[in-house]
Amino acid sequence: MTAVLKVENIRKSYPSEGEVLRGISLNLNKGETKVIVGPSGTGKSTLLRCINRLTEPDSGKVWLSGEEVTRAGNPDRFRPKIGFVFQHFNLFHHLSALKNVTVGLTSVQGLKKDKAERKGRESLEVVGLSDQADSYPAELSGGQKQRVGIARAMAMDPELILFDEPTSALDPELIGEVLEVMIDLAKKGMTSLVVTHEIGFANSVANEIIFLDGGVVLEKGPPEEVLRNPKEERTKQFLHKITELYGE
């Protein structure tokens, strides 16, 4: 079986911060959900951005279902297949919720307007926002915005979705509704790679937790192992802090 996503030895450095990613590798099979945790500044977001090449890695390779993303001159054709959900939602301000979801379908996949709308409405229904199709981003709560963000990624029928701290910009009482949608997707077999501090989420749906620190994978394994019996002292410290902050 070919992995949906294969990441091999990704490295990235910035002039100001030095080497942020120091050789990261990981695999994601179809239907798996993997969660990346780790202190801030360890390159978790950079790693996700390197996968769809919003940021170009310095070296290393990324494959999507056997095709090398990093070798393509132009990554545009891979991107619809790699959904991306942003920490700050990045909804298109001037478009309604429905248009936010359909603009990619019409302008990238070349779907006709009515077909795109049907598909867009389906996606909004999955995230429970059918009734907000005509609302503009400014009229939505943070949780609703992020659900539109998820619908936008999903509508493109991606092979996997990358979630970049999808709940960290949300008020605590809005986090639940977004996590619910993500859990639902994971259970339906959506392949996802999630950067989050929500240990509860990781515990309930992740096939694997990857602990990133200092630009390397320090520890990884199923949640029960990494969360209950972390091998590394650094992982223990981090998890302790996180549980204090976010609860379990």
Place this chain on the structure above:
Amino acid sequence: MGFFQYAWTILPHLLQGVQITLLMTAISMSVAAVLALLLALGKMYGSSPIRWFCSAYIEFFRGTPLLAQLFIVYYGLPVAGINFDSFTAAVITFGLNSGAYQAEYLRGAIQSIEAGQVEAARSVGMSFITAMWKIVLPQAFRRVIPPWSNDVIYTLKYTSVAFMIGAHELTSQAKIVAGEYFRFTESFMVAGIIYLIMVYIFSRSLGVMEKRLKIPGFEMRE
């Protein structure tokens, strides 16, 4: 002949000028809008010679007097064998001039759109050009409406400068009738009132347009 009677008498002549003034404004603003888009994008995303050219262009047209530019186009270019009638020369000059200003407004508006908008557009697979066209420019255009409408009003009034090269717009018509009747103050007062009315109608309709294009939460005036 009292003021109102006089105003009534000269009105037909002035209205001929109004037609020219409006036509001049409309054409030069259309030229300017297209030019502004090219200049702004060129200055932001062009290769370095293009960037240099766009910057130099903008600096030149913002840094020299409009009248001098008009004279160069009307009296200077014929020396190089390029001849325009006064109307065309005026439209070209005002278009080129306003384009430089509008380019800067547009550039500011484009830069005010957060990078996240382009990233999100690229993440669903849009090319840079599609992302600009579908996501960035529709937002930037909304933000640029207020400064652009100011520029339309400036241009509407600056067309009066074209009387210096004998284009028959409103000011030049006022000057002609003033000379005929030898009533300068009153003639230019009537012309002034007509300018005032045009600007008023114009800014009101822009206000309406701004309202119609308004999107909840998307601020046009920052």
